[in-house]
Amino acid sequence: MGLWDRALDAAGVSDPQLREDYTQQRKLVAGYRRSSYLAVRLLLPPPLLPHVIAATAFMHRTDTLLDSGPVAERAGACAQWVKEVRDGLAGGESDHAAVRPLLHTVSAHPRMRGRVEDFLDAAAMELEFTGFATEADYQRYVDAYALPAFMLIAGLIAGEDPATGHREACRMYIDGSQRLDFVNDLAEDLADGRLNLVRETLDAHGVTRTDLENARDTPAIRSLLAHLLGEARESLSNSRNLVGLAPPEGRPLFRAMIEIELLTATAAATKGPGLLRTPARPPLPATARVLLRERRRTRHLR
Numbered sequence: 661m662g663l664w665d666r667a668l669d670a671a672g673v674s675d676p677q678l679r680e681d682y683t684q685q686r687k688l689v690a691g692y693r694r695s696s697y698l699a700v701r702l703l704l705p706p707p708l709l710p711h712v713i714a715a716t717a718f719m720h721r722t723d724t725l726l727d728s729g730p731v732a733e734r735a736g737a738c739a740q741w742v743k744e745v746r747d748g749l750a751g752g753e754s755d756h757a758a759v760r761p762l763l764h765t766v767s768a769h770p771r772m773r774g775r776v777e778d779f780l781d782a783a784a785m786e787l788e789f790t791g792f793a794t795e796a797d798y799q800r801y802v803d804a805y806a807l808p809a810f811m812l813i814a815g816l817i818a819g820e821d822p823a824t825g826h827r828e829a830c831r832m833y834i835d836g837s838q839r840l841d842f843v844n845d846l847a848e849d850l851a852d853g854r855l856n857l858v859r860e861t862l863d864a865h866g867v868t869r870t871d872l873e874n875a876r877d878t879p880a881i882r883s884l885l886a887h888l889l890g891e892a893r894e895s896l897s898n899s900r901n902l903v904g905l906a907p908p909e910g911r912p913l914f915r916a917m918i919e920i921e922l923l924t925a926t927a928a929a930t931k932g933p934g935l936l937r938t939p940a941r942p943p944l945p946a947t948a949r950v951l952l953r954e955r956r957r958t959r960h961l962r
């Protein structure tokens with residue numbers, strides 16, 4: 661029996677159809693961000709693994725619906741998806757293969773229901789997103805959307821009685837992670853017609869959207885990218901107390917997540933204006949060292 665089958669058993673997923681539903685969600689998550697999937701697979705205790713996969717798949721599916729296609733189409737697709745999930749939560753069952761694992765996870769972790777509702781409430785804000793004029797606009801976005809999204813996963817790992825200060829530490833982490841994503845995904849976002857950088861920050865550095873769209877290598881752009889990545893690195897470094905606030909079985913994963921994000925920030929800084937063409941990736945040897953080190957720690961815990 662493989663690790664995944666053992667994890668499904670440990671999570672109480674016995675129904676054959678539900679096991680297949682979870683397995684399909686696992687394949688989607690593995691294809692979306694391989695390094696994050698490997699970290700979860702290697703570092704979480706088996707009873708938690710399927711539930712975190714279900715939460716991640718739900719978050720990613722919702723986020724994709726919010727970002728893909730013309731606004732009118734997005735609104736319709738998102739409304740239909742939100743109704744599927746809310747109907748499932750209300751009735752405890754669903755015909756939708758992507759909803760059934762989420763419902764089982766909610767039944768196994770009752771506090772998850774509130775986090776799912778919070779995230780669905782936040783979806784409307786993301787649908788209407790047109791950019792950030794000011795830093796305050798960005799901070800509101802973190803509170804209203806990015807943090808509820810992250811809490812779907814972080815809340816599962818924290819358990820039913822999270823430590824005092826856990827949510828604040830999660831906010832510090834997701835602030836840094838979101839800042840990093842917005843810089844690292846510039847090429848893809850601009851190609852899709854989005855610019856997720858704060859306009860007042862662009863103005864302060866004398867950089868225009870046209871400069872970014874044309875992937876110009878100028879001192880102003882280099883200064884802007886260094887500033888943005890410095891902000892991301894500072895928040896990520898300051899989020900390290902999240903590790904100590906997590907239950908012991910969650911600490912290896914949180915530690916690895918932070919370190920891999922910091923490796924990505926370093927790779928992005930090295931790439932500089934090249935980010936305007938393709939994103940940076942954390943170096944594989946360094947990422948592997950982080951995962952193997954934390955894997956050894958999980959064995960001591962178990």
